[in-house]
Amino acid sequence: MSEAGATSQTSSDLGPDRKLSTLEEENRVLRERISALEDRNRELESLVKHDPRTGLPIRRLFDGALEDALASRNGHGDVLAVALIRLDEAYEKIKHNRDRNKVLLFRTAHRIVSVVGETVFQGDRVDEFIVILPSVPNHDSALELCARIEDAIREPHEGPANDIAFGCHIGLTSTTDIDSEGAHLIGNANIALQQSLRTKQGTVLYTVEMGQMYRRRLEIEGAIVSAVRQGFEFFRIVYQPLVDRDGVLSGAEALIRWEDPRLGSVTPSVFMPIAESTGWVRFIGHWVLYQACRQLKTWSSHSGSNHYYVSVNIDQSQLQQSDVVEQIVGVLDSLKLPGSCLRLEITERALMERPDQVIEKMAELRSYGIGISVDDFGTGYSSLSYLRRFPLDMLKIDKSFVESVDSSRESREIVRAIVTMAHGLKLETLAEGVEGREQLEALLETGCDRFQGYYFSYPVSADQFGKILQRNERLPNG
Numbered sequence: 209m210s211e212a213g214a215t216s217q218t219s220s221d222l223g224p225d226r227k228l229s230t231l232e233e234e235n236r237v238l239r240e241r242i243s244a245l246e247d248r249n250r251e252l253e254s255l256v257k258h259d260p261r262t263g264l265p266i267r268r269l270f271d272g273a274l275e276d277a278l279a280s281r282n283g284h285g286d287v288l289a290v291a292l293i294r295l296d297e298a299y300e301k302i303k304h305n306r307d308r309n310k311v312l313l314f315r316t317a318h319r320i321v322s323v324v325g326e327t328v329f330q331g332d333r334v335d336e337f338i339v340i341l342p343s344v345p346n347h348d349s350a351l352e353l354c355a356r357i358e359d360a361i362r363e364p365h366e367g368p369a370n371d372i373a374f375g376c377h378i379g380l381t382s383t384t385d386i387d388s389e390g391a392h393l394i395g396n397a398n399i400a401l402q403q404s405l406r407t408k409q410g411t412v413l414y415t416v417e418m419g420q421m422y423r424r425r426l427e428i429e430g431a432i433v434s435a436v437r438q439g440f441e442f443f444r445i446v447y448q449p450l451v452d453r454d455g456v457l458s459g460a461e462a463l464i465r466w467e468d469p470r471l472g473s474v475t476p477s478v479f480m481p482i483a484e485s486t487g488w489v490r491f492i493g494h495w496v497l498y499q500a501c502r503q504l505k506t507w508s509s510h511s512g513s514n515h516y517y518v519s520v521n522i523d524q525s526q527l528q529q530s531d532v533v534e535q536i537v538g539v540l541d542s543l544k545l546p547g548s549c550l551r552l553e554i555t556e557r558a559l560m561e562r563p564d565q566v567i568e569k570m571a572e573l574r575s576y577g578i579g580i581s582v583d584d585f586g587t588g589y590s591s592l593s594y595l596r597r598f599p600l601d602m603l604k605i606d607k608s609f610v611e612s613v614d615s616s617r618e619s620r621e622i623v624r625a626i627v628t629m630a631h632g633l634k635l636e637t638l639a640e641g642v643e644g645r646e647q648l649e650a651l652l653e654t655g656c657d658r659f660q661g662y663y664f665s666y667p668v669s670a671d672q673f674g675k676i677l678q679r680n681e682r683l684p685n686g
């Protein structure tokens with residue numbers, strides 16, 4: 209039996225004053241218990257509505273707050289803005305070892321609050337935040353607030369984490385339309401955030417054109433997945449001849465083309481970066497490698513010569529695969545081709561991504577006789593000290609230098625310097641994008657070894673290239 213019950217049971221035996229005192233005590237105890245329950249309920253409600261790692265209101269509350277902000281618009285031209293904030297790669301690198309308890313994350317969230325007030329909410333990711341700017345004078349004011357958020361986040365933290373600093377990416381969208389929908393706004397903010405992540409910018413303001421590009425990108429991405437799963441039906445490979453100083457054909461570069469039945473012709477400069485970012489480039493790259501090597505096998509059988517090679521681009525993500533060497537060598541073995549018939553073209557950017565691992569894989573590839581070229585040389589950021597270490601065979605001089613080599617003394621001297629350096633390292637050079645006789649003569653004067661471009665031949669089909677091989681003549685003809 210409870211204490212209150214026991215007291216009530218004996219209260220009839222007490223005098224009036226004692227009864228009143230007892231009832232007052234019972235009421236006090238009940239009030240304290242109710243107050244404690246209300247405090248507990250408020251605490252539980254706060255826990256349910258706030259993220260325990262940052263103390264910010266949860267994502268579900270943002271949706272309601274945004275609808276309220278939209279409903280309270282007065283239509284007088286004030287801007288309603290939504291900012292989607294994600295911490296950058298610097299935080300990604302330290303979050304598991306330097307911020308296991310999410311202290312830095314908690315402090316960062318409240319740095320944002322200190323700039324914009326209480327309209328900050330937890331995003332779908334732990335390192336992502338959503339901010340409502342319910343009434344700012346114009347778009348520039350919203351951008352200024354985002355710049356202040358960037359500055360606040362970028363500030364170093366207190367000891368013992370005073371050696372840590374990280375930044376953020378912000379996708380910002382704003383509207384003066386009183387009929388805007390919340391889902392539409394947050395969708396636009398996400399598109400702007402994705403653009404910020406891709407371009408490594410800080411704050412990116414959504415535009416209609418950006419939205420169109422984003423939707424086009426999604427459309428292309430979906431079409432790539434469909435095309436790969438359907439057996440590369442709408443992909444094809446064309447071949448551009450590679451010639452030596454005498455115009456003698458030495459090989460061909462395999463170039464992929466895509467003619468989608470719904471999207472039309474999509475250039476590699478558009479679809480390959482998308483394929484790379486989504487991981488589908490691994491399948492496309494392997495298909496190109498196999499098809500190009502198989503075609504070379506056919507040409508060699510018809511011409512009776514195996515002195516030609518095919519050059520294939522290898523993407524950065526392909527190069528990072530642990531079994532890339534086994535895949536490439538496996539293709540050659542399956543077709544009974546020697547390694548000398550294949551040359552891989554790798555960009556400077558790909559070389560400099562984990563260079564020690566890349567060097568090891570390149571050395572293994574070369575042990576099979578496979579040649580390796582640096583594509584678009586001169587446009588990247590490769591260190592000359594690393595260049596000396598890479599097991600290479602050729603530098604392909606970027607066409608941006610070639611296009612003015614006959615008219616610009618500076619371009620000609622740059623090409624000459626690349627050729628001299630390459631020869632000093634016992635490497636060949638190949639000039640891309642040769643389109644005229646004057647360019648070729650200037651390149652010949654620099655000592656360049658091989659050439660590629662429209663002056664000799666446009667990229668052609670496998671059958672057309674086979675006919676060029678059969679004619680066995682110097683290029684260009686006529």
